[in-house]
Amino acid sequence: MRALCVGFVVAAIVGVACGQEKKAATITIKAPGTGHRDTVVKVDGVEIKGADGTWTFTTPALEAGKEYTFKVEALIEPNNYTKITRPREVKVKAGDAVKLDLSTEDKKLDKIVVRWVPTPDDIVDEMAKLAKVTKNDIIFDPGCGDAIMMIRPVKLLGAKKGIGIDIDPKMVKVAKEKAKEEGVADRIDVREGDILNEKDMAICSEASVVLIYIGDDLGARMAPVLQKLLKPGTRVVSHRFKLGDWKPDKSVTVKGKDGDDYVLHYWVVKEKK
Ligand SMILES: C[S@@+](CC[C@H](N)C(=O)[O-])C[C@H]1O[C@@H](n2cnc3c(N)ncnc32)[C@H](O)[C@@H]1O
Known part of the structure; x- marks a missing residue:
């Protein structure tokens, strides 16, 4: 019996030494x-x-x-x-x-x-209408894709300027080319940038109107940055998606030329407390 126990102890020691305890x-x-x-x-x-x-x-x-x-x-x-x-x-x-x-x-x-999915032209126009864009407005689009949300209000409504950022350098190139083709390159400023980076977003403090189409997840992450940086009185319109827990002042549904319903959300930035 004693010999057996000693045998087990020796086997255990040898096992550990040989790495069998792995x-x-x-x-x-x-x-x-x-x-x-x-x-x-x-x-x-x-x-x-x-x-x-x-x-x-x-x-x-x-x-x-x-x-x-x-x-x-x-x-x-x-x-x-x-x-x-x-x-x-x-x-x-x-x-x-x-x-x-x-x-x-x-x-x-x-x-x-979030990948590029363009807002249809007529819905961009509805968003600009909801924001009551005038010649005095500077439009900002965080995640601007081909810059359509700045190009149309600048070209059709005479808005002063459009500023956009996009994380995808290919889209920045496409946006610049499109602004040139549409004859408004001198009033469209597109930059490569990340909407989750407060430094890249700093330019939005110039804006009086923000038009957005960015998805729920990114919208929720971006909302506190927008609320912090935008001037009081800035009108914000989002195509389809809300901005986290920033409650819209109103939401409307418009009919697209394609026959689909499009929900637009509208906020006005309040005075900072
Ligand atoms: C749904 S598309 C909207 C494009 C345009 N605003 C429109 O409505 O036609 C979203 C765009 O946001 C860009 N994007 C995605 N994540 C981004 C980020 N973190 N920072 C900046 N742009 C981003 C994508 O490259 C894409 O072009």
Whole structure:
């Protein structure tokens, strides 16, 4: 019996020495899945399998007592024009069973990309009408695409100037070319910039009218910046999307030439408290 016990102890010591104590860890990840288009979850750049909003990753065997870091990333498409990248780092040790919740946003870490979807010309005109654009107005479009929201009010209503920023350098080029083609290049100022970067957004303080079409996620992130930087009295009109919890003064539905209904939201920037 004694010999047997000694044998076990020796085997355990030899096992540890030989690295037999290595154990895997599991990371169970919750991310927006159901109701979203094909959320993809990657660990250290490799896609892992999941279902119904839960993904489980089993690490390779890890050495006991050592801490390992894994890079987890959820690629979420809440709709066909928005892509959210939600990265996190998870630290685990051999044998751990760790849970990671990627279902809520992190304003600092999440990256949101909205692709170009143009607002139809007649809806741009309806937005300008709702904002009561005059010759004295400077129009700003955060995420300006081909600059249509500045070009039409400048060309058709004589607005003083249009300023736009877009994160996509290709769109900035397209916008500049279009402004030239339409003969208003001298009154359209398009710059490459990120609407989530307050420095890039600083130019919006010149505006008296803001026309927006940017999606719920980016709109919610941008709203506090707009409220901070825009002058009191600035009129803001958004095509379809609200701006987070900034409650519109009114919302109207207009009929497009294509027969579809378009919802427009309207705000006037209040005096700063
Ligand atoms: C839905 S399109 C709207 C274009 C234009 N405002 C219109 O209504 O026709 C959104 C545009 O925002 C740009 N965009 C997306 N994310 C951005 C960001 N973080 N900063 C600046 N522009 C962004 C895209 O490149 C795209 O051109």
